[in-house]
Each structure stands twice: as structure tokens, then as C-alpha cells.
Amino acid sequence: MGLIECTSNASLWRGYDYYEEKKVMHLQKIDETHYSAIVEGTAEEPYRVHIELDHPRKSTCNCPHADGKRIVCKHMMAVYFTAFPEEAKRIYDEAVAYQEEQERLQEEVPDIICRYVEKMKKSELQDALLHLLFTGPEWQYERFIDDYDLYDND
Ligand SMILES: [Zn+2]
Numbered sequence: 001m002g003l004i005e006c007t008s009n010a011s012l013w014r015g016y017d018y019y020e021e022k023k024v025m026h027l028q029k030i031d032e033t034h035y036s037a038i039v040e041g042t043a044e045e046p047y048r049v050h051i052e053l054d055h056p057r058k059s060t061c062n063c064p065h066a067d068g069k070r071i072v073c074k075h076m077m078a079v080y081f082t083a084f085p086e087e088a089k090r091i092y093d094e095a096v097a098y099q100e101e102q103e104r105l106q107e108e109v110p111d112i113i114c115r116y117v118e119k120m121k122k123s124e125l126q127d128a129l130l131h132l133l134f135t136g137p138e139w140q141y142e143r144f145i146d147d148y149d150l151y152d153n154d
Helices: 008-018 074-083 084-120 124-136 136-149
Strands: 024-031 034-039 047-052
Touching: 008 074, 008 084, 024 074, 034 074, 047 074, 074 084, 124 136
Parallel strands: none
Antiparallel strands: 024 034, 034 047
């Protein structure tokens, strides 16, 4: 498991923002799996961050959120993305692709509904309509009555 899998979604994206805003300073590669840096945070003093790629929860940061806890905070993520910009790009591209896929699926829903309704039998349509009218919002029920003048019997 890497840092990405150990952090929260909020810390991941806040860390990404910090990386984009270039808040990581004095990045040092200690060896293949250990990096340290100074990260500008909300406090006056910047935070001292140390990340361990093999053991993400042994990473340290002296911010109030992570200090003394086994939490992968946004400062650690900012250091990670600064050390591995290709990972930052991959994560960002994945999120954009996911978003686009969700939007594409949303756009297809009306067509899917139309195709489905076209294939329904009359009795199925009647059941579906009654179900929507009796279990749906009141405005829908009243609108149906209005649209078809159901209060007028003459
Ligand atoms: Zn931190």
C-alpha cells in the first residue's frame, strides 16, 4: 500500500493543491523510499515532513492533524506529489476521466429511459404510472389531475 491508499480523499486533494501551489520546499531524497521536505501550511512556521514510501503510516509531519498519529496528512501528500510529479498527473488525469465518464453516463440516461419505455407493455406502463402517481411527490399527482381535468366530470 502506498501513501495514496492510506490517506483520506480530502487530504489527497488538499495535498495535490499544495503541490500545485508549490508549497513544498527543500525536498530531499534520503534514499529510494525516504524523502523529507519543508511544507508551508496555515501556521506561521512551516511543517517538517518525512515520508516513507514502504511504510506510509510511519511517515511524519509536525502539523496538528498528523503529529504523533499514524495519519497520512495533506503535507505528506504534497511532498509525495512533488517527489513524483508523474503520479500527481496520473491521479489528476484519472479523476478527470472518472468525472467525464460519470457525465457521459448521465447524458445517456434519457435515451436509456426512452428505449426502455418503448418496450414496455401497456399493463406495465399503467402499473408504472400509477406507482409514480401514488408514491411520487404531491405536485406530480396534482399536475396529473390538472393536466387531464380529472376533477371535471361534465
Ligand atoms: Zn501534516
